Amino acid sequence: xxxxxxxxxxxxxxxxxxxxxxxxxxxxxxxxxxxxxxxxxxxxxxxxxxxxxxxxxxxxxxxxxxxxxxxxxxxxxxxxxxxxxxxxxxxxxxxxxxxxxxxxxxxxxxxxxxxxxxxxxxxxxxxxxxxxxxxxxxxxxxxxxxxxxxxxxxxxxxxxxxxxxxxxxxxxxxxxxxxxxxxxxxxxxxxxxxxxxxxxxxxxxxxxxxxxxxxxxxxxxxxxxxxxxxxxxxxxxxxxxxxxx
Amino acid sequence: xxxxxxxxxxxxxxxxxxxxxxxxxxxxxxxxxxxxxxxxxxxxxxxxxxxxxxxxxxxxxxxxxxxxxxxxxxxxxxxxxxxxxxxxxxxxxxxxxxxxxxxxxxxxxxxxxxxxxxxxxxxxxxxxxxxxxxxxxxxxxxxxxxxxxxxxxxxxxxxxxxxxxxxxxxxxxxxxxxxxxxxxxxxxxxxxxxxxxxxxxxxxxxxxxxxxxxxxxxxxxxxxxxxxxxxxxxxxxxxxxxxx
Numbered sequence: 001x002x003x004x005x006x007x008x009x010x011x012x013x014x015x016x017x018x019x020x021x022x023x024x025x026x027x028x029x030x031x032x033x034x035x036x037x038x039x040x041x042x043x044x045x046x047x048x049x050x051x052x053x054x055x056x057x058x059x060x061x062x063x064x065x066x067x068x069x070x071x072x073x074x075x076x077x078x079x080x081x082x083x084x085x086x087x088x089x090x091x092x093x094x095x096x097x098x099x100x101x102x103x104x105x106x107x108x109x110x111x112x113x114x115x116x117x118x119x120x121x122x123x124x125x126x127x128x129x130x131x132x133x134x135x136x137x138x139x140x141x142x143x144x145x146x147x148x149x150x151x152x153x154x155x156x157x158x159x160x161x162x163x164x165x166x167x168x169x170x171x172x173x174x175x176x177x178x179x180x181x182x183x184x185x186x187x188x189x190x191x192x193x194x195x196x197x198x199x200x201x202x203x204x205x206x207x208x209x210x211x212x213x214x215x216x217x218x219x220x221x222x223x224x225x226x227x228x229x230x231x232x233x234x235x236x237x238x239x240x241x242x243x244x245x
Numbered sequence: 246x247x248x249x250x251x252x253x254x255x256x257x258x259x260x261x262x263x264x265x266x267x268x269x270x271x272x273x274x275x276x277x278x279x280x281x282x283x284x285x286x287x288x289x290x291x292x293x294x295x296x297x298x299x300x301x302x303x304x305x306x307x308x309x310x311x312x313x314x315x316x317x318x319x320x321x322x323x324x325x326x327x328x329x330x331x332x333x334x335x336x337x338x339x340x341x342x343x344x345x346x347x348x349x350x351x352x353x354x355x356x357x358x359x360x361x362x363x364x365x366x367x368x369x370x371x372x373x374x375x376x377x378x379x380x381x382x383x384x385x386x387x388x389x390x391x392x393x394x395x396x397x398x399x400x401x402x403x404x405x406x407x408x409x410x411x412x413x414x415x416x417x418x419x420x421x422x423x424x425x426x427x428x429x430x431x432x433x434x435x436x437x438x439x440x441x442x443x444x445x446x447x448x449x450x451x452x453x454x455x456x457x458x459x460x461x462x463x464x465x466x467x468x469x470x471x472x473x474x475x476x477x478x479x480x481x482x483x484x485x486x487x488x489x
Binding site: 162 | 306308323324325329331333334335345370372386396
């Protein structure tokens with residue numbers, strides 16, 4: 001109920017702003033909706049959303065997998081931590097734009113370069129968060145697993161990953177939003193489709209309606225992913241907690 | 246009792262074990278600990294708290310290799326019950342056991358659950374169990390792997406006396422049913438004289454073995470009277486050692 005009120009308020013402020021600033025600067029909600037509908041009818045909307053979504057997922061999966069592995073290694077081994085820490089600092093402070101431009105120059109305007117550039121941008125955040133989790137692992141459980149000779153993969157799956165789950169969830173939450181923002185930049189600079197590409201075209205034409213239409217559509221997609229995918233997965237992972245009470 | 250050189254023997258020789266404390270000070274924890282247990286023997290270590298018993302068990306379990314000396318374990322798996330139950334909170338009672346004892350049959354698991362009164366709790370998560378129940382699950386997990394060496398680190402502490410007594414009975418039943426070389430640490434003399442085949446009295450830190458006392462009569466046949474006599478005898482010994 002409160003969410004609906006909040007949404008209505010958002011629309012009201014938007015309409016008011018549109019009347020004050022004029023259709024040219026800030027088109028009304030109805031205008032934007034009409035553009036979304038026509039883009040959807042032509043099929044362009046879904047094509048671009050799909051392309052962006054695929055890039056988001058690939059880059060996200062790549063960054064999370066590699067980031068989790070490096071994070072665990074750095075959290076468990078002092079040597080690896082010392083070796084990796086300066087690299088991590090450099091990556092954390094390297095502007096996204098630099099990584100993207102360099103990737104395009106070195107690997108050409110390719111899909112691989114685009115996805116790798118996004119993944120490299122997300123990677124250090126994932127590593128830092130997972131490393132914190134790996135440092136906080138309960139040594140008691142590791143000892144238990146060692147005495148009972150648990151195989152390594154079983155130990156990873158049933159002892160380590162459940163302890164890391166809150167950290168992985170935190171990294172995913174901030175990760176998904178960060179990744180899709182960077183994917184748009186990558187698309188703007190060097191891809192022939194996707195939401196970022198469309199927004200780039202609209203920018204050249206000063207077409208605010210089109211910019212809003214694509215941005216809002218993708219926001220809706222992200223919200224749907226959040227409710228249909230992220231939240232159920234988290235509920236499943238913490239099922240043993242909720243039963244406490 | 247089998248002759249020496251038996252491969253099922255647990256043979257422990259710890260010459261020195263020291264810690265370097267945070268202050269940089271070197272702390273001698275164990276010195277000159279040497280004893281052996283034959284197959285199926287239950288050895289109980291009794292000593293003041295903080296004397297290094299847990300450190301000794303960690304060395305014997307192979308968790309700590311930073312010591313002078315040698316430990317020979319009987320070949321086969323180790324079943325260990327830690328001071329805290331150490332159950333994985335994100336797995337159910339049954340999953341906790343099956344994860345460790347992956348090849349355990351339904352029948353054997355069922356029998357173990359029945360003996361320890363855990364049947365109703367198979368699908369509960371450890372967070373839903375009382376400490377007494379969680380300790381039973383830890384006990385079940387240690388027995389589920391068919392251990393050739395059983396190590397128990399004060400498994401019944403912070404339980405009320407009747408419950409501790411019942412769990413002790415259950416442990417005795419399990420050990421007598423399928424004999425396994427067992428090492429139990431406790432500071433409870435009563436518990437020690439009820440369970441032990443051999444009783445080791447330990448000194449304060451650095452821990453040494455002050456006395457090695459075999460108890461000949463099988464634990465199932467010990468009368469209350471004998472238990473009381475043993476208890477007072479050991480209490481007396483501990484008292485004497487404390488003075489010297």
